[in-house]
Amino acid sequence: MSDADASGASDGDGSGAFGAAIERGEDVPLLTGSGEYTDDISLRGTTHLAIRRSDHAHARIESIDTSDAEAMEGVLAVFTGEDVVESGVPNTIPTAWDLPGLVQPQYRMLATDKVRHEGTPVAAVVAETRHAASDALEHIHVEYEELEHVTDPVDAVERDVPPVHDEAEDNVAFDFELGDADATDEAFADADRVASVDLRQPRLIPNAMEPRAALADWEEATGKLRLWMTSQNPHLHRMLLSAGTLGLPENKIQVIAPEVGGGFGSKIYHYPDEAVTAWCSMQLGRPVKWQATRSESYLTDCHGRDHVTTGEIALDDDGTIRGVRVETHAGLGAQLSQFGTATPSYLYATVLSGQYTIPAIHCRVVGAFTNTTPVDAYRGAGRAEGIYVIERLVDVAARELEMDPAELRRRNLVPPDEFPYESAAALVYDSGEYERAMDLALEHVDYEELRERQRELRDEGRYIGIGIGSFIESAGLSPSGLAGDLGAQAGGWESSIVRFDSTGSVTVLAGTADQGQGHRTTYAQVAAEELGVSVDDVTVVEGDTDRIPQGMGTYGSRSASVGGGSIARGAREVREKARRIAAHQLETSVDDIEFDDGEFHVAGAPDRSLHIQTIAHEAYLGHDLPEGMDPGLEETNFYDPENFTYPFGTHVAVVEVEPETGEIEIERYVAVDDCGEIINPMIVEGQVHGGIAQGIGAALYEGAAYDDDGHLRTRRMDEYVVPHATQLPDFETDNTVTPSPHNPIGVKGVGESATIAAAPTIVSAVADALEPFGVDHLDMPITPESVWRATGGDN
Numbered sequence: 001m002s003d004a005d006a007s008g009a010s011d012g013d014g015s016g017a018f019g020a021a022i023e024r025g026e027d028v029p030l031l032t033g034s035g036e037y038t039d040d041i042s043l044r045g046t047t048h049l050a051i052r053r054s055d056h057a058h059a060r061i062e063s064i065d066t067s068d069a070e071a072m073e074g075v076l077a078v079f080t081g082e083d084v085v086e087s088g089v090p091n092t093i094p095t096a097w098d099l100p101g102l103v104q105p106q107y108r109m110l111a112t113d114k115v116r117h118e119g120t121p122v123a124a125v126v127a128e129t130r131h132a133a134s135d136a137l138e139h140i141h142v143e144y145e146e147l148e149h150v151t152d153p154v155d156a157v158e159r160d161v162p163p164v165h166d167e168a169e170d171n172v173a174f175d176f177e178l179g180d181a182d183a184t185d186e187a188f189a190d191a192d193r194v195a196s197v198d199l200r201q202p203r204l205i206p207n208a209m210e211p212r213a214a215l216a217d218w219e220e221a222t223g224k225l226r227l228w229m230t231s232q233n234p235h236l237h238r239m240l241l242s243a244g245t246l247g248l249p250e251n252k253i254q255v256i257a258p259e260v261g262g263g264f265g266s267k268i269y270h271y272p273d274e275a276v277t278a279w280c281s282m283q284l285g286r287p288v289k290w291q292a293t294r295s296e297s298y299l300t301d302c303h304g305r306d307h308v309t310t311g312e313i314a315l316d317d318d319g320t321i322r323g324v325r326v327e328t329h330a331g332l333g334a335q336l337s338q339f340g341t342a343t344p345s346y347l348y349a350t351v352l353s354g355q356y357t358i359p360a361i362h363c364r365v366v367g368a369f370t371n372t373t374p375v376d377a378y379r380g381a382g383r384a385e386g387i388y389v390i391e392r393l394v395d396v397a398a399r400e401l402e403m404d405p406a407e408l409r410r411r412n413l414v415p416p417d418e419f420p421y422e423s424a425a426a427l428v429y430d431s432g433e434y435e436r437a438m439d440l441a442l443e444h445v446d447y448e449e450l451r452e453r454q455r456e457l458r459d460e461g462r463y464i465g466i467g468i469g470s471f472i473e474s475a476g477l478s479p480s481g482l483a484g485d486l487g488a489q490a491g492g493w494e495s496s497i498v499r500f501d502s503t504g505s506v507t508v509l510a511g512t513a514d515q516g517q518g519h520r521t522t523y524a525q526v527a528a529e530e531l532g533v534s535v536d537d538v539t540v541v542e543g544d545t546d547r548i549p550q551g552m553g554t555y556g557s558r559s560a561s562v563g564g565g566s567i568a569r570g571a572r573e574v575r576e577k578a579r580r581i582a583a584h585q586l587e588t589s590v591d592d593i594e595f596d597d598g599e600f601h602v603a604g605a606p607d608r609s610l611h612i613q614t615i616a617h618e619a620y621l622g623h624d625l626p627e628g629m630d631p632g633l634e635e636t637n638f639y640d641p642e643n644f645t646y647p648f649g650t651h652v653a654v655v656e657v658e659p660e661t662g663e664i665e666i667e668r669y670v671a672v673d674d675c676g677e678i679i680n681p682m683i684v685e686g687q688v689h690g691g692i693a694q695g696i697g698a699a700l701y702e703g704a705a706y707d708d709d710g711h712l713r714t715r716r717m718d719e720y721v722v723p724h725a726t727q728l729p730d731f732e733t734d735n736t737v738t739p740s741p742h743n744p745i746g747v748k749g750v751g752e753s754a755t756i757a758a759a760p761t762i763v764s765a766v767a768d769a770l771e772p773f774g775v776d777h778l779d780m781p782i783t784p785e786s787v788w789r790a791t792g793g794d795n
């Protein structure tokens with residue numbers, strides 16, 4: 001194997017950049033207010049867009065009168081859905097993931113016939129100032145004929161309600177199955193015991209710090225559109241906007257994602273609003289800016305989860321799991337978001353085996369249209385929902401068997417020598433040492449002693465609970481071939497360019513797009529390690545489709561493994577070219593050249609050496625290169641991994657529940673994560689902290705609610721509760737390291753892991769605390785009220 005293909009974290013020069021807890025170089029501008037976000041960008045002649053949205057959940061548009069609004073001072077134009085249709089652009093917001101039998105209703109930029117959820121865009125005002133635009137909104141007169149609406153995914157399918165789309169009379173967008181139904185039935189028939197749980201996973205709202213925004217600049221003379229936007233994947237946005245929505249070729253669209261203040265999934269998607277911003281600029285020939293308000297974000301950013309599930313698990317008396325059966329109604333909202341079909345199907349059902357050897361699995365998911373904000377991936381996406389189901393089932397089964405939940409898990413863990421492990425839910429896990437991570441987590445809390453303390457305290461009338469959450473995650477959202485087989489309309493690869501310039505500094509251009517994860521630091525570490533230069537010599541550029549020709553973006557915890565993998569491969573090719581130049585100039589054969597700390601030297605003669613940065617200079621001088629070699633020192637790399645990566649771990653929470661008041665206090669939270677080789681331990685710890693906070697948020701606080709009129713009741717920060725720092729304990733984190741065997745740098749993702757783990761861990765802990773009350777499950781968010789009711793407080 002040549003050096004360029006070698007796998008492993010630090011096969012470069014050993015400069016030690018990979019694995020170091022280097023401070024995030026990007027933080028100074030971000031923390032001191034000089035970071036440039038979309039709304040900070042100003043172009044000469046910028047106009048402002050405000051969007052009139054429906055305040056009905058379901059209604060037919062009878063008429064729209066824009067004349068009053070048009071007459072207002074500062075208003076340049078008011079557009080309706082009819083205007084977009086008349087302009088002749090393709091005007092569709094396409095889905096990006098097909099499923100067998102999928103119903104794909106029309107999805108336009110501005111509604112023309114009906115509004116299908118509160119917040120549906122119906123008209124657009126462009127004005128000289130932001131205030132003029134938003135003031136004009138209320139002077140647009142829309143007449144509606146109200147229709148009956150439905151917000152719950154089970155009601156949508158089972159009750160006799162008017163369909164959200166005529167194309168789907170029963171509101172079923174897809175009816176998805178995975179696994180072997182017969183084998184599962186048999187496993188259940190043969191097993192000693194069956195345990196089950198009915199659960200709901202509430203709708204979550206992503207809550208990125210920066211609401212979505214766009215600034216579009218159409219240049220009539222060249223027919224080119226420049227669009228700055230809050231994007232997790234500028235190239236994907238370029239692709240989706242081009243043919244399907246605006247009818248422009250990709251090379252006439254430049255998408256730029258400047259600083260992006262958090263995404264958590266919500267900035268993956270191609271929404272009507274950014275497309276309308278672009279279209280308005282094309283109509284007026286002036287730059288147009290749209291900045292969502294916070295409430296607008298709550299109403300229109302894709303929500304997450306919204307599952308109603310019945311899960312069953314079959315076991316033998318000794319705790320051996322024989323089978324798992326799951327049926328879920330997944331709310332999709334009123335329109336299909338790009339991955340809204342994949343999230344509750346392939347990303348969900350495929351992880352139902354969790355960390356366990358389960359011979360038979362069957363899962364059915366009914367995807368339902370409802371009169372609500374579209375639902376798609378939110379941190380953990382699909383995997384979070386699936387792991388939640390299997391972890392709740394394992395806990396409920398432990399209760400049924402009167403077995404310690406840690407012991408039941410242990411008996412069923414996939415053992416280390418079984419990898420690669422093909423689960424009955426159709427995934428091939430790359431590598432894992434599940435028991436090691438679980439033991440480490442249990443050690444941290446002194447598990448046996450803690451159980452003892454729990455028993456003692458119960459005698460005193462105090463209820464502590466110990467929750468365990470063991471998880472796997474399929475991260476990376478690749479490889480392309482597999483994704484294509486399953487219906488993806490996009491690839492799963494990543495692309496990068498690694499470039500030395502003649503002064504020896506390095507630029508890495510990456511097709512992913514950071515929203516706070518720290519790519520500028522970790523990518524520099526990967527490149528520095530491979531090239532033997534200092535991290536400070538590396539500049540990382542993301543988020544501009546004209547500078548970085550290709551990419552797929554940042555979601556599915558893929559950037560470290562797929563993006564970082566691409567950078568490592570590109571850097572290795574650059575290093576090999578440099579090695580050939582070194583051999584030529586040192587007058588020896590390539591095989592005799594060793595590389596160490598950035599220095600190429602002749603084997604056995606360390607004084608005959610050339611530094612890679614000197615070679616970079618030589619490569620651009622081009623005076624003395626090997627015969628037939630082209631000048632320059634840069635490589636473009638496309639990397640399509642052979643598999644997902646499978647991060648895993650076990651989290652343990654200790655809570656105390658006060659049945660009288662229903663109050664829940666988290667005493668301890670221990671997270672043991674395995675994300676393979678770690679590029680930057682400080683960044684990984686930060687990712688875990690943020691992930692836990694969001695998982696705890698889901699378990700105890702968050703949940704979007706609709707009222708009887710189909711209005712979103714949780715549309716402000718004081719109505720949709722996210723946990724405050726003061727409500728969270730100090731997180732205790734630790735790691736095991738099981739490298740991914742097929743990844744060029746041995747890493748696995750980490751961005752979503754802790755969110756996936758934390759929700760089931762906390763619910764497990766609360767249910768464990770309430771065991772004496774016969775409570776084995778409570779739905780999220782578990783509030784003081786739900787605890788109080790479950791413990792008989794309302795009797």
Ligand code: PCD
Pocket residue numbers: 232261262263264265266268377378379380381515516517518519522523554555556557558559560561675676677678679680681683684687690747748749750751752
């Ligand atoms: N890392 C390291 N090492 C390892 C891994 C990793 O170091 N082993 C690191 C990296 O490099 C980066 C981070 O860490 O920096 C992360 O990574 P990842 O895992 O690969 O991921 P990404 O791709 O980058 O990202 C994504 C994610 C997601 S997915 C989400 S949701 C979230 C997370 O990320 N989001 C966010 N995190 C975060 N953070 C922040 N700050 N912000 C945000 O927004 Mo989705 O699908 O979208 O639902």
